[in-house]
Amino acid sequence: MSYNLVWFKRDLRVHDHAPLLHASRNGPVLCVFIIEPSLWAAADAATQHYLFLRESLLDLDIALRKRGGGLCIEIGEAVDVLDRLWHEAPFKTLYSYQETGNWLSFQRDLAVQRWCRSHGLKWHEFAQFGVVRRLQNRDLWKAHWEALMAEPCLDPPSCDWIAAPQPPILPDPQALGLIQPDPPQRQIGGRRQGIETLRDFLFDRCGAYRGGISSPLSAPTACSRLSPYLAFGCLSLREVVHATRRQLDVLPSNDVRRVGLTAFVSRLYWHCHFMQKLESEPELEFTNLHRGYDGLREADWNPAHFQALTSGQTGWPLVDACVAMLNQTGWLNFRMRAMIVSVASYPLWLHWQPVGTWLAQQFLDYEPGIHWSQMQMQAGTTGINTTRVYNPIKQARDHDPQGHFVRHWLPALRRVPKEWLFEPWRMPVKLQQQCGVIVGVDIAEPLVDLECATRQAKARLYQVRGRAEVKAAKAAIVEKHGSRKQLTRRRKTKVAAGDWVQTQLEF
Known part of the structure; x- marks a missing residue:
């Protein structure tokens, strides 16, 4: 019997699901999710992502079974699984959403496209977000987004379902090589x-x-x-x-x-x-958006700085408290994310890519398109954004003035008097002894002098930014990636597109 295959990826629902609806109008439907070992072996994958996914898959299966269907779980590389399913019982059309994922999922989709062509199969991909394939510039992008959002949400379809096994069997994280701890306070999927x-x-x-x-x-x-x-x-x-x-x-x-x-x-x-x-720009995950910044930080990698950052031992209390919160919850608000990347990029002078890979594992809500764009924007390598440097001491005073956040996540600092809480390394030795908190023993000492290291980092960045060839290449990036909404607002002042966007991650 001929049927349509709906390939679920990062679209784990039956409501407002265009591929499922269109497939249902053209014959029997088999719903499949493929657990791809190569994707879970990637450096940006983490246990928490898989467990959230697993919870969401089980929820999706329940929703499908209530409607007479079910979710077939397959393990293997996408092309291999599709090829096996096609040989066992040829399907006539493949339906899925487009995915703007990491480099591996991008290459996977290209391989699936080649496989479909070699088998004479149609692959209908639908836009899940306001993202446009093969976009040349941003002139009409906002209008496209509004048009897509204005369309009515799609009801779950009534289908002629192909039965799926009951219940779906999902491997444990360890079977996929995922060994990171699961944050005990993370959000539940589904x-x-x-x-x-x-x-x-x-x-x-x-x-x-x-x-x-x-x-x-x-x-x-x-x-x-x-x-x-x-x-x-x-x-x-x-x-x-x-x-x-x-x-x-x-x-x-x-x-x-x-x-x-x-x-x-x-x-x-x-x-x-x-x-x-x-x-x-799929290479954004690995290469600077503005190639004029190549070599800015690569040669100066400091493993000790990276180790201190990832272990929450930078010596700056708000930074270390944020890392502690990430370890427990898998979530952090945008301003604190930006502060971590700023500290990594400027006073610690770390390249954004390894820091971004670590944070991708830490963030339960890791969305590659947002993540890597933000990493580069905060690190100053887009070429079109103003430099954003967050002082962790000022941020603590502004957003945790009583020290409640820092004391909650860093118990050792609960004994430190308030006036020294955000700069405990300045405490007199006698006071350290009295409150039982020795800097360098009970809490980390800052790796560098914050003011001096930040000033030097900004000077190095501005030196590159001031080069004639770097300035000349900026216009092409604005044309391809800049927000037309902002160009309209700021055309008279000639401010580069994107400079005012600071908080898009605060969902």
Whole structure:
């Protein structure tokens, strides 16, 4: 019997699912998810990603079985699995969403495309986000995003299903070579959890969004916390946009939640804006967006600095507290993420790629298109963004003035007097002895002099930025990647596109 194959990837839902709906209109449907060992062996994969995925797959299977179907779980490389399924029972068409993933998934999709052509099979790919394949420039990009978001959300289809085995068998992380610890306080996967999180945000927590997303104290509840559910496709971006706008339509004009939800919608737009950069420049995961910055940090790699950063031993309390929180939760708000990358890129002078790979493992909501664009923007290698340097001492005073966050995540500092909390290395030795916290023994001493190292790093960056050939290459990057919305706002001042975007990760 001829049938259609729906290949689920990072789109783990039945609601607002275009490939599933279109496949259902053209005959029987088999739903498949492929666990690909090569992707899970990649440097940016982590145990928490797989466990969140596994929870989401089980939730998806339940949703499919309620409708008479089910999810077939296959283990192997995508081309090998598709080829085996086709030889066992040839399918007539392959349906899936487009994916803007890492370099490995990009190469995988190219291989699947070649396989489909060699077998004379049609592969229908649908846009899941406001990302445009083979985009030449950004002139009409915003209009495309708005048009896609304005389309109605798709109801789950009624299908002539091909039966799947019951229940699906999913391997343990260790079988895929994943050995990282699972953060004990991470979010749980699945659409049902995503819907609950969305409702909680729209009807309650969004009131704190506008003023609460920068502080690590308030951000865990002020932020929407939807980012992992969007990254794994448990929720569609369009249904989140629709739900948010519906709530805006019914809220009174003086309701504080309106301010938060309006700001939130703008960040959903920037979500796709940054993903488009990786779609248009897949090498962004490995190479500088502006090649004039090649060689800026590569030759100066300092393994001791990297080890101190990843182990939370930089000596700057807010930075180390953020790393401790990441280890426990798999999440951190945008400003603190940006601060970590800034500290790594400037005073520690570390290249963004290894730091980005480590953070990709740490972030449960790792979305390659957003992640690598942000890594380069914060590191100053895009060529079109202003330099963003976050002073970890100032950030602590601004966003954790009483030291509650630092003391919570770094118990050793609970004995340090408040006036020394953010610079404990300045404590007199006698006071260190009195409170039982010896710098260099109980807590780390800063690796470098923050002010001096930052000043030297900025000078090195500006030296490259000032070169004539680097300036000349900037226009082409703006044409390909720059936000037209900002060019309209700032054309008179000739500010490079992208300079004002700071908070797109605060979901």
